[in-house]
Amino acid sequence: MAKAPRRGPYICGIDAALDVVSGKWKGLILWELHVCRVCRFAELRRRMPGVSEKMLTQHLREMEEDGLVHREVYAEVPPRVEYSLTEHGRTLNEALGPLGVWGVERMRREGTEAVEVAEPSHG
C-alpha cells in the first residue's frame, strides 16, 4: 500500500545515496529547501512548476522517512505545514554540490537551456 521496500541492500555508497535522490523532483526539492530554508507546501509547489500535488506529497513523505526532510505541522485553521531540511538533508545537499557543478558544465556542453524559473537573467 505504502511504497516498495527500497533501502538496499546496496553495492556501494553511490547506490545508497542515489536511492534517496532518485525520483523526478527530489533533487529539486532538496535544492529549493536549501534556498528557502523553511517552506510551506503551497510555496514549495509554486517554486516547482510542473509538479503535481501527489508527487510533491509522495516525494516529501519518502524524504521524511529517509530522514532528509523535517515536517512541522501546526494545529491551526487553516492548516499550516512547514518543511525544512534535516541535518542529513543538508549534508546530502552539500554532497550533491560537485554533482550540480558537473551538471551545469554538462548543460553548457550540450547547449541545453535550463528552464527559466521566475528569475530571468537577461531581462
Add this chain to the structure above:
Amino acid sequence: MAKAPRRGPYICGIDAALDVVSGKWKGLILWELHVCRVCRFAELRRRMPGVSEKMLTQHLREMEEDGLVHREVYAEVPPRVEYSLTEHGRTLNEALGPLGVWGVERMRREGTEAVEVAEPSHG
C-alpha cells in the same frame, strides 16, 4: 524505438547530472569502470551480480551516448569489446565522490549491510 528523449530541459545542474546516472546500475557501472579502468562486457557483468545482459547493454549504450563511456570494438573472432570511462565519465565519477561518502555514512547509520561482491571478509 531507441529510447525516450531524455536530456532536459533541466531546472538545475543537479537535474542534469541525475538524469545521466538515473538507472538502476549506472552508478555501479561508473564505479566498476573506475576501479578496473578497462573492462570487457563479460567481466563487467561478473562484477555486477544481478544485472541482466539487456540492462547492462542498454545502460552502457545510453552512457556512451551521454559521452560517459568509451566502447572499443575489436574486429576479432571471438569478438572483444572493451569499455572504459571517457574524460567526462571520469569527472562525473569524481563529482560523485562526496555522494558516495555520504551514502556510506548513510549505510552505517541505517545498519544496512552492503552486499558482498566476491570478497567475503568473514570466511
Add this chain to the structure above:
DNA sequence: CCGCATCCTTTAGGATACTG
C-alpha cells in the same frame, strides 16, 4: 563472446475528484 529482439511484469509518474 557480445548483443539484439520480443514479450511480459513492476514501478514511477500524472490527472482528477474529494476531505478535514
Add this chain to the structure above:
DNA sequence: CAGTATCCTAAAGGATGCGG
C-alpha cells in the same frame, strides 16, 4: 491549506530466445 484516494499511462526493468 494541505493533503488522500482512485484511476490511468508511460517507462523501467527482467526473462528468454536468436544472431553475427
